Amino acid sequence: MNHRTSIMSRMFILMGLIFLLPFAILVQIFRVNVMEGDGLRELWNSQAIDYIAIPAQRGNIYDANGSLLATNSAVYKIAVDPFAPGVTRDNLDMVGSVLSRHTGRQASYYRNKIRNAPSNSRYIVLERSISVQAYEDIRELGYRGVILEEEYRRNYNFETLSAHTLGYVNHNLDGMAGLEAKYNQTLKGEDGLQQVRRDRSNRIFAYVGAPRQQPRQGSSLHTTIDSYIQAIVEEELENGIQTTRAKQGTAIVMDPKTGAVKAMANYPTFDPNTPAASDTENRRNYAVSDMFEPGSTFKLVTAIAAVEQGVVDFDEIFETPENGRIQIHGQWMRDHDPLGDLTFKQAIAKSSNIATSELAMRIQPERYYQYARNLGFGTPTNIDLHNEVGGRLQKPFEWSGVTLPWMSIGYEVQATPLQIVQAYAAFANGGKMMKPFVVSHLTDEFGNVKERTRPSLVRRIAKEETIQKLMPVFEEVVTDSGTANWASVEGLRIAGKTGTAQKYIGGRYTTSYRASFAGFFPVEDPSYVILVLLDEPRTSFYGGFTAGSVFREITKRIAGLDDSINRSISPGDQLAEENRIFIPQLVGHTEAGAESILKGTGIRYRTSGSGPFVVDQQPSAAEAIADNVVVKLTLGDIQDGESPDGFVKIPDLREMNMRKAASVIRGLGLEIEMIGSGTIYNQFPLAGELMREGRTVTVRGRARSMQNVTLTAAQ
Incomplete structure (x- = not known):
């Protein structure tokens, strides 16, 4: 009996537990759905809800005339998920x-791409960039397995134009150089947010009524860059580098009254649409990120300091040695040629180092240092561009005994x-230094x-008054008696200074040079300041001839765009209609040599006769012609005894003016040193003598008196 009772007790207990299980389940269901339902549903929502970014549009970049330099374009990518339901x-x-109709590829190309993808791939890219129409046609198919993605790409509408100033962006549309980097946060704006749901497979779904924070679109930059001037500067800089066979070059145009940069160019250049296609070196903005020893353009500091400190008399005569060199604290200081006795004006015009x-x-060294700092050397200009360096200017306690004369x-x-x-x-602005800038104003997405x-x-x-005293001195530089006569433009008053500096490489000065010219015009009311810098020009290392020639071509074309400057020039000298160039000396060169000289000048030519050398040319050397004139070259043989290889027969330069003589001599592959001004009365070597190419011909000139002019006219 006791045994049976024990068994029955156990059965009742088991049956009770079995009956209690559904009751426990019902209680748990009640607790989850009723008692704790709200909290659990909130927890589920927090785990299933996510946020995705709504990209902000990057702002545009405009030039000073409103032309669109940089903007965005939509790029559509298409992929497929073969395993989608x-x-x-x-x-x-x-x-x-459908893709085949728009891209021109065979439909089998896309079938093979899907077939050859990994067996478990759920994201197979068919095209990374399709047209808007292709995007719309595929979207209308309504297939769940089609993945369409919209991306944005930065477009630079004029390709290489102003590339170094604009800069470029990376694949994330973050600025990497130029204005794109300097104003990156301003251009980017602020992304918005979209609330979405994720399912158990981590797929994202938008839903109706989801909260949404709209993006704050990027601001647009309106720059001071004038595309017309920028194009002129880039074209003439490239022509100048090709003509002089220089390694690279830089040119800048600035408004002296405001500090607005009108153009900034470097060559070689690059296309910011495809920056990786160019060397890193070509993407660097030399105008703000490279330092160099300026050479004689720095003499502006010395001239201002000397006049301000009252240590120079404009009538004073500087006696330079006959051999053109002097020893200072054990180091030799040289002039480019013996210059003789010079006034202060002539010393600057002829660029006498001594x-x-x-x-x-x-x-006093401390005072000289302060003038150099006042002119902006040794400290950044704080222009609104990326990666500007401040230059180097030693403090006086760091100077050696030769620092001051060489500086x-x-x-x-x-x-x-x-x-x-x-x-x-x-200097051009009457002594008032303005801060350079490139961005004139910012606007929001609505143009405000x-x-x-x-x-x-x-x-x-x-x-x-110091500036007024020095203005004629630097204007004299751009005359027949100055070092920058090649920078002059007929009918336009220009002032400036040449620079020719040896390059310091590997702890010593080499025979490589940088040639430069800094000038402004018109002198009576300066509107444009231009610097041209050429690195290692090979035709000549003198800044007046190489950089000065590029400056002249830029100036002529800019002045042609400026009505106020054009009106100030006499009708016979209108620059917009001038377009005249001087013919170089071609006689004695081979046909290939003549072609090399003419390359990049825009001068067209045709040949007649046969032979390896040019024996005659029409028009003759140094003659000014319009840019549509065709030069006629006669080919033939040069008779024995005329000019051995590597030598040139010196022409008779007497009674020529300085500019024409310079054109003739440089056309022969020689250098020229001009002493005095006006008409040439003496030369060395004499006419008919032979001289090795690359050597210097010295000419002396003097202004003809009115009595001589009258006598000549009477004869």
């Missing part, structure tokens, strides 16, 4: 057929091209102006 082979074939260093040594002629100091432009702009750049005065570099 409801996707069939026919669906995928239809997608391939006279300039003598002036500098009359000034006065542009050595033992390093500057950027932009610093040189800023200094000459301050958010921020505007106002011209900012940095400091006054000198008294106004």
